[in-house]
Amino acid sequence: MAYWIAAAALVVATLAGVPLGQPAAVAAATLVFIGGGLPHGAYDIALLRRSGALGRFGVRLAVGGYVAVALLMVTLWLTLPLVALALFLVVAAVHFGEDWQMLDEPLLRVAAGTAVIAAATIGHPAEVAALFVAMSDSRAAVIAQVVTAVAPVALLVTAVGIAAAWRDGGRSWASAMTLCFALLLILPPVAGFALFFVFLHSPRHLARTRAALRDMTAARWLGTGAMLSGLAIFGWWVVRTIVPSGLGPSATAQAFQLLASVAVPHLLLSRGLERRLSPDPSFRKSMPTP
Template sequence: MAKLVSQSTLNDERRGRLAPPFLFQSAEPKDPGSISPAILALTIVLLFALSLSSAALPMLIVSACVALLVIGLPHGMFDYLTLRKAGRGSWIRLASLTAGYCGLAAIGFLGWQVAPTFSLVAFIVIAISHFMEDWAPEGSGLFALAMAISVIALPALLYSAQLSALFILVGGANAGAITDYMRLVAPVFGLIAVAKLIIDFGDGKSDQAWRNLLLLAAPLLLPPGIGFAIFFCLYHSPKHFAAGRRDLMNQHDKPQGFFLYMSVSSAAVVLCVLLAHPLIAMSERLIVTAFQTLSLLTLPHMMLPYIMDKVRKFSTGNARKR
């Protein structure tokens, strides 16, 4: 009988032991005077967004949401490989894992229809917990929390009206009040993050510090949604995508088949959410679809280790009874 992926192994991965792709190597460049690909990519995108006129911003926001769906969303589809490997040798176990995963996504979808403001708050809290994993390897839980909160809350400082409008669009009329709370926490955690960056500069970790500084500058200086998309598509998604490819794909997996599965699955989820909002303009539907789709997959993505642990204990108990 194939062994399930252990809870400790999954927790180790969740703590951030991820293999960074070429854009985000954690080590300093070999040439002290060189610019790392991470800093170069983030700088180019940030400067391009800042150079656009205000008239182009609505289209840029829509483009950012499309990027979240096309570039950012597929990395979560590696959960399919996790489920498949964990359920190998028992179709009942695989069916149970898949049902639990899909059930959580269905609960999230129902939550958006019944209580959108609560669902938005829950999504923000879950997202912060998930994003903390990206900075966990840098050694400070407080810094990881500060960065995770900052990439979400910093737009409230310079773009509070736009952020409130975005929250109202996604989470209903009462969701605009979330911005007020973000305006309170953003300066505190932003300063904590900056303090850690100063320490990193002093310790010679300039590449890491510059990268994190750019990840803070994007949500602070750009309108809501755009800075978040830069973080999600250029840092979070590639980092987890590389880890999934390293840990879950083997020589027997066919990349073309997996990527076809990712594309079809992502498109199916996006289409379901898109069709759930037929009464608003297409540009607004894309914005709502981007954030709600991410939330639907974030919950089961985060809960997957818990689901697998419960199924493992259930399977072990049945085996002992036999």
Template sequence: MRRSFLATSLACVAAAAWLARLPDAAVWALTAVAVVAGGLPHGALDTRLARRTLGLDGAAPLVRFLALYVALAAAMALFFVTTPVAALVAFLTYAAVHFGRDWDARLSAAAVLGAVVVTAPAVRFEAEVAAIFTAMTGDGTAVAAALAALAPFAAGGALTVILLRRDAAAGVELGAYGMLALAVRPEIAFAVYFVLLHSPRHTREVCEALRLSTTDAARAAAPYAAAAALAGCAAAASWAGAGLAWDDAVARALFVGLACLTVPHMTLEMVTERPALASWARRVLVPSVERGEDGLGRRGTDEVMEARPATRR
């Protein structure tokens, strides 16, 4: 996982000149395939994680969970429709926290570390980042400029956190990502990080928590990942049919789709790591009439909570 990310990052830096000559259509096609095939499955395990950590025995609690999951994603989609620039800023903010949790579970530290992931591509490729944001919102120039301006502060804050924690591993990984983001187009840098570091790390944690093999995890995630991919393809085709350039349609479907899916994904992650929130969520999803007289159902609270992923450092 980590070695693959570091090796691929170095390879991309070395091949930056060649990658820069690739046609836009080819880059976006490869990015979309990589993110869908290698990135979406880690979030597609959310249903299995919720069933185990929240004790969602039976069909009715699972249906309630899926309904809430879809509702949160739909709310973010509506946010993008009504106020797209504000939705983009919100997405980048919670994405920074979510990605920063790859290295630190504390909210403040995660926000500082994850800010590097979000801002670094805009340092050299501000115009390209602005083009992606414009495809998502209609006008992303100001947001891209803001990220470029914030990038030095994000780097300084991350370096401070890393030095205080004496976390050499985080320093190496973020340093490699920084070099990658300065060398290649933002969609390539994001795909390498998302597919080779973020997604495998989360998948490993969930598999350990649920005692799943990689094969079982892939089998469990496949239907949900496929459904999300089909929805994204339909959205891209619809926007392209309405006159949006194909590259822009793919960019909008990919990143708006990730924005919508990250909201319920991150919410579940934070709920399962906090016993009080998990207990509350279980009471909402599994009413006492379904949990039985003892209010715990077929598994006790202790057993349910033991199944949650280990909290990051």
């Protein structure tokens, strides 16, 4: 329901001529995707402990590895930003592809995940290229061109996934994704991404996480999400204070860099836990209701 309300609000704003690409609107969308998106990875350690896959020492080791991978990503942004950007886009494509479990072939899921980035790039090539450059350097414009080149295949695969979702009974998901891709083509990139990331992608993961951690009290659940998301933002602020020249010049570029820094360890851990946390085979095929 929240997705449809948010999508309708963006449609109305677009029809009314609200300048969603202006700095104030972009800043608001940035706050939405950071505030609404970071919490969906805040429960990774709790899920790891719940899985029973590791003992106490193993959990501590995994936490150390999680932090180390995040710090490695931060280091890449500071030293090799073009590599960090390319890695971020690959990780995003793989992670977003996890929403398309109705596609049996892993490469097809990655293509469908890529479509989220590709749709925005087709609709707003100059804006996406400028964002990539702000996150990295002038050479990043080539990466935007590469994404544009693979966009037709990615969108075709996604159309197959949407048809499969509709056929298998996930009509709400199929309808939501169809509208979302249309809006990714039309809306300014940050607004379109915020709609997808906060109102479609994150709720799916939060719902599954909440089911796995169902005995966690509501207060602890909210506190964990707020605390760990806040720690990620605070850690980024510390890095920005210490090494201000090595990060993106805009708040939006830095928000994406922060998201990338936590997305890589989140993906590695979530994929490792996938089988252990799936209660039955159909769970992997289930589709969320927006």
